[in-house]
Amino acid sequence: MVSISNTTVVVCLFLTIFFGVQLKYGMSGAALLPHKVRVEITNRLTDRHLVVKCKDKKNDLGVHQLNVGEKYSFTFLPSFFFRTTLYFCHFTWLEEDHYFDIYVEDRDTQCDHNVCSWEIFPNGPCRILTTGQKCFKWSR
Numbered sequence: 001m002v003s004i005s006n007t008t009v010v011v012c013l014f015l016t017i018f019f020g021v022q023l024k025y026g027m028s029g030a031a032l033l034p035h036k037v038r039v040e041i042t043n044r045l046t047d048r049h050l051v052v053k054c055k056d057k058k059n060d061l062g063v064h065q066l067n068v069g070e071k072y073s074f075t076f077l078p079s080f081f082f083r084t085t086l087y088f089c090h091f092t093w094l095e096e097d098h099y100f101d102i103y104v105e106d107r108d109t110q111c112d113h114n115v116c117s118w119e120i121f122p123n124g125p126c127r128i129l130t131t132g133q134k135c136f137k138w139s140r
Helices: 006-025
Strands: 037-043 050-055 060-066 071-076 086-093 096-104 115-121 124-129 132-135
Touching: 037 050, 037 060, 037 096, 060 071, 096 115, 096 124
Parallel strands: 037 115
Antiparallel strands: 037 071, 050 060, 050 086, 086 096, 115 124, 124 132
């Protein structure tokens, strides 16, 4: 007769449930394991170059200059255990200087196929959604 410890049974049960949830929800964005996210930023200013500098608490992604209509993107893996991933950007152009939290994990977990697309306008950034766009005010 084969003897299995209670710990082995609990671990096997947990793994079965875990992988079952991954299979069921993995493609819809509700998976337990995070997927890579891409943030896209498009310059929608009129006749103005946009300078973008994005970073999180550990990584500075450098300075990028975008012509009108040009796009800058970066990818990352959101935090695993807690929804704490935050990327913020500094946007400057000839007359303006603004900041905005471009990716807040609690707010942006439902990006379209793990791509969060933003368009930058003088009065604030707008997130592109399948149903249109949602505009925000500058943080400061």
